[in-house]
Amino acid sequence: MDNRTRDAGGAGRRQFLMAMAAAGAALTPVALWAQVRTGADAPAAKALAPSQQALLDRVADLTIPDSDTPGALAVGVPAFVALALAHGLEGAGAPVPAARFTGGAAPEGATVLDWLTFELDLKTGGAFLAAAPAAQAQALAALDGAAYAPGGPPGGDASPWRVLKGLIVTGYYTSEAGASQELQYELVPGHWDPDVPVGPHARAWSNDWTAVDFG
Amino acid sequence: MSTEFDAIVVGSGITGGWAAKELTEKGLKVLMVERGRMIEHGSGYVTETLAPWEMPFRGEGDAALYARDFAVQSKNRHFTEFTQNHFVNDRDNPYSVAEGTEFNWWRGYQLGGRSLTWGRQSYRMSDYDFGANKKDGHGSDWPIRYADLAPWYDHVERFIGVSGQAEGVASLPDGVYQPPMALNVLERYAKGIIEQRWPDRRLTIGRTANLTQEKEGRSACQYRSICARGCSYGAYFSTQSSTLPAAQRTGNLTLITDTVVERVDYDARTRRATGVSVLNVKTGERRRHTARIVFLNAGAFNTNHLLLRSGSDAFPTGLGNSSGLLGTHIMDHATTVGAVALFDRFQDRTTYGNRPTGVVIPRFRNLDRQEGDFLRGYSFQGGALRSTWTRAKREAGVGADFKAAMRGPGGWRMVLVSFAESLPRPTNRLTLDLSKTDAVGAPLLKIDFSHGENERKALADAGREASAMLTAAGGKVVLSLDRPGAGGSAIHEMGGAMMGDNPRTSVTNRWNQLHDVPNVFVSDGAAMASSACQNPSLTYMALTARACDAAVRLLREAKI
Numbered sequence: 001m002d003n004r005t006r007d008a009g010g011a012g013r014r015q016f017l018m019a020m021a022a023a024g025a026a027l028t029p030v031a032l033w034a035q036v037r038t039g040a041d042a043p044a045a046k047a048l049a050p051s052q053q054a055l056l057d058r059v060a061d062l063t064i065p066d067s068d069t070p071g072a073l074a075v076g077v078p079a080f081v082a083l084a085l086a087h088g089l090e091g092a093g094a095p096v097p098a099a100r101f102t103g104g105a106a107p108e109g110a111t112v113l114d115w116l117t118f119e120l121d122l123k124t125g126g127a128f129l130a131a132a133p134a135a136q137a138q139a140l141a142a143l144d145g146a147a148y149a150p151g152g153p154p155g156g157d158a159s160p161w162r163v164l165k166g167l168i169v170t171g172y173y174t175s176e177a178g179a180s181q182e183l184q185y186e187l188v189p190g191h192w193d194p195d196v197p198v199g200p201h202a203r204a205w206s207n208d209w210t211a212v213d214f215g
Numbered sequence: 216m217s218t219e220f221d222a223i224v225v226g227s228g229i230t231g232g233w234a235a236k237e238l239t240e241k242g243l244k245v246l247m248v249e250r251g252r253m254i255e256h257g258s259g260y261v262t263e264t265l266a267p268w269e270m271p272f273r274g275e276g277d278a279a280l281y282a283r284d285f286a287v288q289s290k291n292r293h294f295t296e297f298t299q300n301h302f303v304n305d306r307d308n309p310y311s312v313a314e315g316t317e318f319n320w321w322r323g324y325q326l327g328g329r330s331l332t333w334g335r336q337s338y339r340m341s342d343y344d345f346g347a348n349k350k351d352g353h354g355s356d357w358p359i360r361y362a363d364l365a366p367w368y369d370h371v372e373r374f375i376g377v378s379g380q381a382e383g384v385a386s387l388p389d390g391v392y393q394p395p396m397a398l399n400v401l402e403r404y405a406k407g408i409i410e411q412r413w414p415d416r417r418l419t420i421g422r423t424a425n426l427t428q429e430k431e432g433r434s435a436c437q438y439r440s441i442c443a444r445g446c447s448y449g450a451y452f453s454t455q456s457s458t459l460p461a462a463q464r465t466g467n468l469t470l471i472t473d474t475v476v477e478r479v480d481y482d483a484r485t486r487r488a489t490g491v492s493v494l495n496v497k498t499g500e501r502r503r504h505t506a507r508i509v510f511l512n513a514g515a516f517n518t519n520h521l522l523l524r525s526g527s528d529a530f531p532t533g534l535g536n537s538s539g540l541l542g543t544h545i546m547d548h549a550t551t552v553g554a555v556a557l558f559d560r561f562q563d564r565t566t567y568g569n570r571p572t573g574v575v576i577p578r579f580r581n582l583d584r585q586e587g588d589f590l591r592g593y594s595f596q597g598g599a600l601r602s603t604w605t606r607a608k609r610e611a612g613v614g615a616d617f618k619a620a621m622r623g624p625g626g627w628r629m630v631l632v633s634f635a636e637s638l639p640r641p642t643n644r645l646t647l648d649l650s651k652t653d654a655v656g657a658p659l660l661k662i663d664f665s666h667g668e669n670e671r672k673a674l675a676d677a678g679r680e681a682s683a684m685l686t687a688a689g690g691k692v693v694l695s696l697d698r699p700g701a702g703g704s705a706i707h708e709m710g711g712a713m714m715g716d717n718p719r720t721s722v723t724n725r726w727n728q729l730h731d732v733p734n735v736f737v738s739d740g741a742a743m744a745s746s747a748c749q750n751p752s753l754t755y756m757a758l759t760a761r762a763c764d765a766a767v768r769l770l771r772e773a774k775i
Contacts, residue, residue, distance in 0.1 A: 063613045071618070080273065087279040089272065140613050148611030166608040173604035174267035174274060182622060183604060187264060189438040189568035195400040198565050204603040204624045206267075208569055209440050213292065214630055215602030 080171035228328025231512035232458030237763035251324035260445025313663035354639030379422030440569030515740030535729035549670035553681030556690025573598030709740035
């Protein structure tokens with residue numbers, strides 16, 4: 001399948017989701033998922049479909065934007081997330097069960113990106129990537145809020161968003177700019193000081209390995 | 216009878232390196248045989264200075280590869296993309312476990328073995344430990360007491376360099392220390408509260424084989440805390456940094472790598488070992504090496520495996536197994552997270568540098584009086600830290616505010632990990648799995664190990680006490696566990712060739728000789744008769760140095 005077909009599939013999915021959103025998202029019939037998935041990913045291909053790549057770019061940018069230091073998109077976090085998904089880092093390789101989807105239906109083997117596409121499209125009335133930036137930010141904030149709500153989301157396991165956000169966070173703070181500009185990185189501290197003041201502009205140590213493991 | 220070498224040392228890890236150093240320094244011609252590849256000090260530490268962004272998987276590693284090739288090793292906390300080349304490939308190095316049991320056998324087959332990746336915590340055992348088997352009847356009475364080993368602990372600590380604080384705590388005897396690394400601000404505060412409320416408890420800095428002062432060509436610690444990648448400063452004890460150069464300086468050492476010892480050769484006529492049969496894993500060549508004595512330092516379970524595989528008409532169930540006890544009474548420590556607590560105090564204070572050790576609270580239970588519903592005791596290791604970026608995974612928020620909130624140091628937390636003594640039990644044992652063979656046709660080692668009720672009760676008590684101490688220090692406990700992890704999780708697997716004076720109830724004697732074959736010395740963790748609850752490597756080293764001294768004396772007296 002070439003990229004153009006995939007994009008066409010992506011457009012089909014948007015139409016489907018817009019229709020669903022219009023109908024109040026009462027149902028997500030598995031039969032219609034087949035249509036949605038035609039644009040998502042060919043099973044054999046590890047590269048992301050352009051629509052999923054665009055989604056990942058946008059979501060990474062919204063999660064950790066540029067400020068006085070580069071943000072997640074600028075430092076190439078989407079490429080790390082794509083690699084992490086392909087290799088199953090932090091449990092990201094597992095399919096997302098249907099119960100995790102709003103409406104409770106999904107095709108066999110739905111990926112976290114399928115889930116994210118579906119949920120964000122739903123929250124923005126059918127087409128997250130075409131929505132206004134403020135609406136996108138609002139949709140992602142709502143998704144994040146639900147994923148971290150006390151008591152956890154329905155369905156028991158953590159929201160797939162926690163897995164994706166974990167990968168974005170890892171990708172960002174292990175990038176050179178994230179580790180050494182946004183935070184501090186010092187390969188050879190040279191000495192140990194057990195008690196120093198925290199200044200008003202203090203930055204955490206990205207290479208405090210004990211804190212990385214246990215913090 | 217002329218032999219190719221005076222001594223053969225099997226293994227180049229923590230105790231193999233020590234045996235090679237001691238024996239060569241006493242004038243013996245020594246062959247040290249390492250099954251794994253050569254890793255040169257410094258130049259062999261290929262990931263040492265790399266940053267996460269220079270690693271293909273940012274230091275986390277390829278989860279798909281790990282699932283396939285490192286299914287056990289990757290569960291180790293020290294296993295990362297930076298250190299994976301210091302761990303074995305599980306697919307190539309299989310072992311069996313008894314049905315219904317689990318055992319994490321974490322290994323490193325390379326020059327230096329696990330001395331490259333060890334936790335460096337260096338503690339002496341006390342007479343509470345050496346007397347424990349006799350007192351409660353579990354296992355075989357140790358044939359030695361603290362006084363027998365104390366001078367050898369001194370000898371080892373002086374050479375490897377241990378930083379720590381002398382405390383005068385009876386359950387954790389003081390040693391010869393370089394200046395201690397300092398407790399951080401929260402640890403110091405917690406120490407004050409805990410010791411005031413519980414005068415029989417002590418919180419002290421972890422005694423660690425990381426230098427705080429330069430020593431014999433080795434630099435002081437640079438506070439990177441990336442030890443397991445290998446340290447070209449030589450600031451922690453490893454074979455490469457310490458014992459190997461000392462052995463090589465004598466001119467008496469021959470080192471071969473990529474060579475597996477397949478059996479210890481035994482002459483029934485002289486009732487002595489004659490040497491070892493080896494396989495070069497690169498060329499496939501098999502040959503024999505001969506020596507007057509053989510030191511087994513292959514790592515506790517591999518030493519057992521080798522003895523079990525070295526059976527003969529004289530010893531049909533394994534070399535030196537006339538007692539039938541070879542492989543039995545294996546131990547680990549039962550370990551879990553005693554408590555994790557969050558603290559509001561000291562938000563205006565933090566630390567600089569990465570200290571490669573934590574804190575320890577030595578055993579305080581069941582010393583001079585029985586207190587709980589369990590035998591023996593436990594200790595805690597842990598420390599306090601301020602969270603860093605990984606907290607962003609579990610905190611709500613996206614966008615500019617989230618990014619800004621994650622910039623500074625996170626809150627303080629303190630962790631106490633419980634280590635409970637593992638009772639020596641005959642049912643916890645190693646055998647050969649004759650139904651499965653490895654790549655070169657040897658039967659696999661089968662591990663049958665379970666923690667018992669005593670360990671579970673000890674960990675339950677430890678969880679309560681850890682929570683009480685952190686709460687008293689002003690913390691809010693967010694996690695406390697009391698079930699042990701799978702066997703092996705403390706990476707303190709030991710026993711199987713336990714020491715004792717009685718050849719019918721033990722495998723090795725007070726000098727670490729096999730009772731049955733006096734020119735074979737077992738001086739790694741296999742010889743342990745009980746586990747205590749402290750990290751055992753220092754004791755293995757002291758036993759090895761002591762056994763080498765005895766071996767040379769016995770050789771000179773022509774008694775072996």
